[in-house]
Structures are given as C-alpha cells and as structure tokens.
Amino acid sequence: MVAALNRALRDALRTDDRVLVYGEDVGRSGGVFRVTEGLQAEFGDRRVFDTPISEAGIAGAAVGLAFAGWRSVVEMQFDAFSYPALEQIIDHVAKMRERTRGRVAMPITIRMPAFGGIKGKEHHGESPETYYVHTAGLKVVTPSTPDDAYRLLRLAIADPDPVIVLEPKARYWVKGEVAYDVDGPGIGEAAVVREGDVATIFTYGSMVSRCLDVADALEGEDVRVRVVDLRTLSPLDTGTIARCVRETGRAVVVHEAPRTLGLGAEVAARIVEEAFDFLEAPVRRVTGYDVPYPPAALEHHYLPSVERIAGAVREVVAY
Amino acid sequence: MLSTSDAGNSRGIRVASEPDLRRGSEPVRVLAPDGTAVGDTDVGLGPDELRAALRWMLLARRLDRECIALQRQGELTVYPGFEGQEAAQVGSAMALGADDFVFPTFRELAAALVRGVDPVRYLAYHRGTWHGGPYDPRATRFGPICIPVATQIVHGVGYAMGLSLDGTRACSLVYFGDGATSEGDFHEGANLAGVFAAPVVLFCQNNGWAISVPTERQTAGEIHERARGYGFPGVRIDGNDVLAVYRATREAAERAYAGEGATLIEALTYRIGAHSTADDPGRYRDDAEVVAARANDPIERFRRWLEAEGVVDDATLAAWDREIEDEVLAIREGVVAQPPPPTEWMFDWTYADPPEELAAQRSEVLGG
Numbered sequence: 001m002v003a004a005l006n007r008a009l010r011d012a013l014r015t016d017d018r019v020l021v022y023g024e025d026v027g028r029s030g031g032v033f034r035v036t037e038g039l040q041a042e043f044g045d046r047r048v049f050d051t052p053i054s055e056a057g058i059a060g061a062a063v064g065l066a067f068a069g070w071r072s073v074v075e076m077q078f079d080a081f082s083y084p085a086l087e088q089i090i091d092h093v094a095k096m097r098e099r100t101r102g103r104v105a106m107p108i109t110i111r112m113p114a115f116g117g118i119k120g121k122e123h124h125g126e127s128p129e130t131y132y133v134h135t136a137g138l139k140v141v142t143p144s145t146p147d148d149a150y151r152l153l154r155l156a157i158a159d160p161d162p163v164i165v166l167e168p169k170a171r172y173w174v175k176g177e178v179a180y181d182v183d184g185p186g187i188g189e190a191a192v193v194r195e196g197d198v199a200t201i202f203t204y205g206s207m208v209s210r211c212l213d214v215a216d217a218l219e220g221e222d223v224r225v226r227v228v229d230l231r232t233l234s235p236l237d238t239g240t241i242a243r244c245v246r247e248t249g250r251a252v253v254v255h256e257a258p259r260t261l262g263l264g265a266e267v268a269a270r271i272v273e274e275a276f277d278f279l280e281a282p283v284r285r286v287t288g289y290d291v292p293y294p295p296a297a298l299e300h301h302y303l304p305s306v307e308r309i310a311g312a313v314r315e316v317v318a319y
Numbered sequence: 320m321l322s323t324s325d326a327g328n329s330r331g332i333r334v335a336s337e338p339d340l341r342r343g344s345e346p347v348r349v350l351a352p353d354g355t356a357v358g359d360t361d362v363g364l365g366p367d368e369l370r371a372a373l374r375w376m377l378l379a380r381r382l383d384r385e386c387i388a389l390q391r392q393g394e395l396t397v398y399p400g401f402e403g404q405e406a407a408q409v410g411s412a413m414a415l416g417a418d419d420f421v422f423p424t425f426r427e428l429a430a431a432l433v434r435g436v437d438p439v440r441y442l443a444y445h446r447g448t449w450h451g452g453p454y455d456p457r458a459t460r461f462g463p464i465c466i467p468v469a470t471q472i473v474h475g476v477g478y479a480m481g482l483s484l485d486g487t488r489a490c491s492l493v494y495f496g497d498g499a500t501s502e503g504d505f506h507e508g509a510n511l512a513g514v515f516a517a518p519v520v521l522f523c524q525n526n527g528w529a530i531s532v533p534t535e536r537q538t539a540g541e542i543h544e545r546a547r548g549y550g551f552p553g554v555r556i557d558g559n560d561v562l563a564v565y566r567a568t569r570e571a572a573e574r575a576y577a578g579e580g581a582t583l584i585e586a587l588t589y590r591i592g593a594h595s596t597a598d599d600p601g602r603y604r605d606d607a608e609v610v611a612a613r614a615n616d617p618i619e620r621f622r623r624w625l626e627a628e629g630v631v632d633d634a635t636l637a638a639w640d641r642e643i644e645d646e647v648l649a650i651r652e653g654v655v656a657q658p659p660p661p662t663e664w665m666f667d668w669t670y671a672d673p674p675e676e677l678a679a680q681r682s683e684v685l686g687g
Contacts, residue, residue: 020484046484052514057473057507064477064491067420067462070484084503091467092474098668099463100452105671136669160671188674235674 001171004146004178005035005111008153009073011180013043016071019157021048023058023075023111032077033113033172055081059088062108063096073157076112079166080123085110086131093162094137108162111153114142115206115256117170117303119296126293127257132164133234133266139187140233142166144208146176148191148231154182163187166233168206190237192244196226199250199313202241202267204230207254207304214309225313233263241267242274249280250316254304259287281319284312343541346555346587349562352615354623362566364413366630372413372561373625376405376618378643379429382438385647386428386445390596394655396447399426403559403591406617407524409433410564411492411586414572418489422462422475426524427494434461439653448660469495469502472521476508479517479575490575492520492568498529500545501537509583513549518575520568521546521583524558526590531603543585551581558586559617589615 012019021039023031027050030037040048051058055076062072076082082089089110096106116125132140139161143149149167156163185191193208194215201211208229215225226248228240245251251271253264264285271283286304294302349358364372383400390398401408404426412433415421421434431441436459443453444464451463465471475493482489499505500523512519523542527534534542546553552574556563564586571582589612593600600609625631666673666681673681 052507052510054507054511056504057476057511060470060473060504060508061477061480061511064422064474064479065481066477067456067474068478068481068485070481087467087504088470088473091470095450096452096463097671099450100456100668101449101664102668102671103452103455103457104463139670235676238676 001143001146001149001167001174001176002033002035004150005153005167006037006039007178007180008150008157009036009039010042012073012154012157013039013047018069018071019047019073020065020070021073022051024051024053024077026050026075031075033169035111035167036075055083055085056088059085059093059110063088063092063106066096066106066108067104071107071157073109073111076110078124079112079114079126079128082110082112082128089132089138089162090135094135097161098137105160106162107160109153109156109159109165110162111165111167113169113172114166115168115170116293116299117206117256119299120169122293122295125299127255127288129166129233129257129263130261133263137162138234139163140166141187141231142168142205142233143231144168144171144205144229146174147178148229150178150180151182151184152187152231155187159187166205170206171209174209185231188232188235188237190228190230190232190240192226192240193229194225194227196224197248198224198317199252200226200228200244200248201252201254201309201313202228202230202244203254204233204263205256207256210304210306211254211309213306214313217306217310218313223313223317236266236270238270238274241270245271245275246278249278250319251279251283252286252309252312252316253283254286254309256288256303258290259285260290262287281316284316286312344555346557347563347567348557348560349566350560350620350624352559352620354620354627356624358563360562360624362562363569364562364565368413369625369630370635372409372565373618373621373631374639375409375413375429375433376561376621377639378646379405379409379432380618381643381647382432382650383428385651386442387592387596389651389654390445395442395445397595397597398445399595400592401426401429401590403589403612403617404524404526405429406561406621407558407564407586407588410561411522411568411584414565414568415492416489416572418460418487419572420460420462420478420489420491422471422478422491422493423464424471424494424496424499425464425466426496430494431461435459436461438650439657442650442654443657446654446657448657449664469499469504469508471495472499472508473504473511475519475521476512476517479512479519479581480515482518483515488576490518490520490572492522492572494522494524496529497523497525497527497534497537497542498532499523500542509545509549509581512581513551516578516580518578519581520571520575521581522568523583523585524588525585526588528590528594528600528604530594530598531600541585543583546583549581549583551583553583553585555585555587558588559615559620561617561621588617
C-alpha cells in the first residue's frame with residue numbers, strides 16, 4: 001500500500017504543477033513510513049519539502065497557500081499528532097469555502113497514518129475519524145487495499161474540498177494488485193467487497209480484511225455474510241448501507257474506534273431511519289472500547305477480533 | 320499613552336499613573352505626541368498622500384463610532400471598536416502595494432477601508448448576515464475577518480510561501496494583537512516565516528489589552544524582540560505615529576519584495592474603547608489610563624503636524640467633516656438596508672458538490 005500511495009502522490013505531482021507535498025520528514029527521509037520516498041529527488045525541494053515540527057503551522061500554511069492558488073497535500077506524522085492542527089482544520093480548512101461564499105476553496109489533502117494494530121507506542125494507534133467526520137466541510141476517506149489507496153488519494157488530491165485521508169498503518173505493508181487509475185467507486189461511495197445474503201458487516205480501513213476473514217470462517221457454518229467497505233466516512237453512502245440492510249436484514253458495524261459516538265452509531269442510526277422495516281435483528285456494533293488505546297501487550301484485547309465479530313454475526317443471525 | 324502600571328515591570332496590581340510608553344525599550348518615532356517632528360518626516364508620502372492618510376483616519380474614527388451606535392440601536396451584532404488604533408492601521412495599510420495581501424483580525428476596519436474593501440459588505444459580518452468573508456477576499460486582497468486568535472498569522476505566512484514559490488514580487492501582511500503572541504499559532508507562524516524566509520510582515524498592534532488582561536500579563540518579554548529568535552528583524556514603533564508606522568511597514572515590505580524574508584513590527588498603540596460592545600472595561604481598567612491615552616491621540620498628533628507644515632488647513636478639515644458625515648450616513652443606510660440572507664445560503668457553500676445527505680437536509684429546511 002505504501003508504494004501505491006507513493007505512486008498516487010507522484011502522479012498527482014506530475015499531473016498538476018500546483019500540487020505541493022510537505023510535512024515532517026517527508027522530504028529527504030521520505031516519511032517515517034516511506035510514503036513520500038523519492039518525491040523530493042524527482043520534484044525538487046520547492047514542491048516536496050520538510051517542515052518544522054509544527055502541525056498547526058502545516059495546516060495553517062495550507063490555508064494560506066490555497067489563497068495563493070496552491071493545492072497542498074500535507075502529512076500529519078501520526079494520528080494523535082494531528083491534534084495540534086485541529087483548530088486550523090476545524091475553524092479554517094473546513095469552513096473557508098462557506099465563510100467566503102464559495103470564493104476561496106480549500107483543495108487540501110491531509111494524510112495521516114491512522115488506527116492501531118502495529119503494537120505502537122501510545123499516541124500512535126488512535127482512531128480520530130469521528131472528530132473529522134463530525135466537522136462539516138471536510139470529507140474523510142480511508143482505503144483498505146493498495147488499489148483503493150491509489151484511487152482514493154488521487155481523488156482526494158483532485159477534490160475541490162478538503163479531504164482527510166486516514167491511511168490504516170496496519171495495512172501499509174499489504175501487497176495487492178493496483179490498477180493505477182481513478183475509475184471505480186468515487187469519494188462518497190461504499191463498495192460491497194464480499195457478497196452475502198444473511199447479514200451485512202459494515203466496516204472500513206484496517207478492519208476490512210479482518211471482516212473478510214470472518215466471512216470466510218462463517219462460510220464453513222453456511223452463514224453467507226456480506227461485507228461492505230465504507231471507504232468514505234464522510235459523506236457516508238447511505239444508499240448502499242440501506243440497500244444492503246434491505247437485502248440482508250441484519251447489520252453489524254465494525255471499527256477500531258471507541259464505541260460511544262463512533263461511526264457505528266451513525267451507521268446504526270441511518271439504518272434505523274432508512275431500513276427499519278427490513279431489520280430482523282438489532283444492529284450490533286463490534287468496536288474498540290471506551291478507553292484510551294491500550295499498550296501493545298493489550299492491543300489484541302481491544303481490537304475487534306475475528307471471534308468477536310463472528311460472534312456478533314452469529315448473534316444477529318440467530319436472533 | 321499606554322500602559323500605566325505603577326512600576327515598569329510590576330506584576331502586581333495596576334495603578335494608574337503618568338502616561339507611559341510601556342515598559343521596555345523606546346519605540347521608533349517620527350512625530351512626538353504633541354505633533355512636533357522628532358525624526359525624518361520624509362517617509363515617502365507626498366502632500367496628497369499625507370492628506371489622504373489623515374482623511375482615512377478621520378473617516379475610520381467617525382465610522383467606528385457610528386458602528387458602536389448601530390450596535391446600540393440593534394442594527395449590528397457585537398462590534399469590536401478600534402478607536403485609538405487609527406494610525407497603526409491606516410499607516411500600515413497605506414504602505415502596502417496593490418499586489419500585497421492582508422490577513423486581518425476582527426478589528427481592522429480602518430485597514431479594510433484603506434485597502435478598498437466596501438465597508439457595507441465588510442459590516443455585513445457585524446450585521447450578522449454572513450461569516451468572515453462577506454466581501455471577496457481575492458479581489459480585495461483582504462482576507463476574511465478572523466476571530467480565532469492568531470490563526471490568521473499562519474495563513475499569512477502560508478500565503479507568503481506561495482508568493483515565493485510563484486516568484487511574485489509581493490508580500491502578505493498579517494495583523495494581530497498583543498494577546499495573539501501568547502498563542503501557539505503565533506510561534507508556529509513566525510517560525511515557519513523564518514525557516515522559509517517568507518515575504519510576510521507580521522504586524523502586531525500592541526494596544527495594551529487583550530480583553531481584560533494587560534500586555535505585561537501576556538508576556539514577560541518584549542514582543543518585537545522575539546523576532547531575533549526566529550531569525551528575522553523585529554522593530555518596536557510608536558503605533559500612534561502614522562509616519563513611523565508607514566515607514567516601518569514600507570521598509571518591511573521592501574525587505575519582503577527583495578527576498579529578505581519576514582519582519583516583525585510591534586506597533587505600540589492603545590485600545591481606547593472596550594474590547595467589544597459586550598465588554599465593560601470599567602471592571603478591569605482605570606479611567607485615568609484612558610484619559611492619558613486620549614491625550615496621546617494619533618489623529619490629533621498627525622493633524623497638528625500637518626497644520627504646522629501647511630499641508631492641511633481649517634477649510635479642508637471642515638470640508639472633510641461634511642464629506643465624511645455624508646459617507647458615514649451612506650454606509651449606515653447601506654448597512655441597515657441589508658436584508659437577512661436567503662436561507663439556502665446556510666447550505667450552499669459547505670461543499671462544492673453537496674452530498675446527498677446535505678441536500679436532503681437543505682430540502683428539509685427549504686421544503687420541496
């Protein structure tokens with residue numbers, strides 16, 4: 001996936017000479033996860049550059065650069081390190097189009113490694129999506145495969161509005177075929193990644209592959225569960241969510257983020273609003289717990305496991 | 320003028336005393352508070368421009384007072400006055416070139432006037448009909464009114480970085496107050512400006528007060544001295560001396576154009592009025608301090624010098640009074656005639672292409 005993201009950045013830099021890539025350690029070093037490797041050598045240190053350790057500065061500079069007609073693709077080195085930039089992102093990046101009645105757009109892409117699962121130190125395994133999804137004016141995407149990582153990042157950079165790209169760090173080293181094109185589902189469209197008819201698992205990011213494992217395991221029990229990769233957390237693809245519930249009658253939402261006001265709450269609410277009459281069981285959420293992300297040694301108790309997810313699916317099927 | 324603590328570096332209770340030019344180093348000055356020249360008055364402004372500067376200051380003050388009246392009459396929402404800061408704003412705004420870009424706070428109506436922003440559209444903000452950018456920031460080269468303290472500093476620096484990348488011979492100027500220098504964004508913006516040699520003028524209007532907290536409780540140091548730590552020059556000027564303000568800003572802009580990077584200007588001035596119409600400075604500030612500040616009025620200082628130099632006379636001033644009265648009346652009429660915005664505006668610019676869910680919410684409000 002790292003190579004696909006790298007290629008997306010390279011192709012965007014080639015395609016549009018107003019695209020800039022900057023952040024902490026993204027230039028000479030190529031980024032702590034090597035996503036920006038080689039870009040400075042190819043495009044020079046004016047278009048790909050290192051910044052001071054200054055997340056609010058990075059996000060705020062992107063706003064000023066947008067006033068000057070530049071399209072910034074910035075990196076927040078880790079999920080939790082994006083928090084100093086929240087004021088700039090919420091007050092200005094997200095609102096400038098609206099504040100200026102459409103006269104000044106903010107075509108800014110904010111990339112960050114997100115979620116846990118790599119036995120990282122504290123502050124390196126956060127799921128910050130709700131903060132961004134709850135902020136009007138932002139779009140939030142998260143890929144689950146190298147192919148979609150390329151597509152979503154290219155689409156994010158080309159988007160006229162600011163897009164937060166949450167890159168599942170546990171999936172950075174996953175290999176897969178990449179089409180290197182932007183055809184296929186766009187921003188705002190969920191994808192059915194596995195067909196099934198008795199229940200639908202709605203998930204995203206690092207949890208997609210685990211939910212596919214669950215679907216494999218349950219097939220042996222003759223339980224054919226559908227898996228939907230939401231891909232875009234804002235705007236949510238309500239149409240696909242409702243259709244899948246109408247077709248399968250049962251829903252389980254899976255994410256790493258803490259349960260309370262996690263994305264599962266919104267998905268469940270939309271299911272109730274749009275497909276209540278088709279529900280044959282209550283919607284179940286399998287999520288992280290309402291605690292700070294735990295130390296590496298406890299991580300496996302926190303993250304939704306195959307067993308927990310499969311248990312929830314069995315439960316809604318048996319309801 | 321300015322802060323009147325009982326001792327220069329007191330951390331104790333403030334006691335009003337003689338007018339004092341703030342603890343610390345003497346600011347650069349061209350005109351003394353009584354209007355006599357104490358420096359080289361040839362700052363590059365000809366007689367017409369000098370007259371224009373005074374006229375802008377007079378118009379700004381008259382309009383500022385009108386805005387406070389409009390708020391009292393229920394025609395504007397909370398309004399932040401700037402009386403006492405006319406020289407700092409007019410002098411700096413006049414020093415910029417047509418291609419330069421200003422990032423303001425919420426207290427720069429005088430600068431907006433000078434930069435050609437339509438005051439009626441500007442005041443739509445305080446009318447409550449739209450947010451920070453009711454005028455066109457790109458066309459006017461005047462950024463949206465910015466409420467979150469110090470955040471606009473980083474925007475100005477980013478904009479200046481963009482000018483460098485484009486090789487454009489221009490700069491940005493960011494206004495902020497003494498209180499903003501306590502924010503992290505001041506540091507992050509200034510540091511980026513230094514590292515990237517951004518063509519930006521960081522213009523601090525140190526007006527002595529951040530709502531109820533005096534400058535000496537914002538920082539134990541001198542604001543202009545911080546520039547050294549960021550690797551660019553800082554200068555402390557008398558912000559009530561329009562000639563000193565003009566010259567310092569012009570020099571900073573020229574440095575920026577020449578590729579020499581950022582400059583921090585600390586302009587000492589004074590907020591004669593309240594923080595806003597919702598504020599009562601009597602709760603935290605001694606009236607004697609305000610009396611002293613009024614005796615150090617930036618407009619009076621400049622007018623006296625211009626009269627002594629024969630650049631303006633009573634007849635001109637009387638004619639301006641009548642013109643300004645008419646202009647302010649026209650602005651007032653324009654402001655009160657502004658209808659509330661159409662409801663759909665609430666939805667129309669959140670995204671370039673509103674998502675389905677938002678379109679549904681729009682229909683919910685508008686019907687159909």
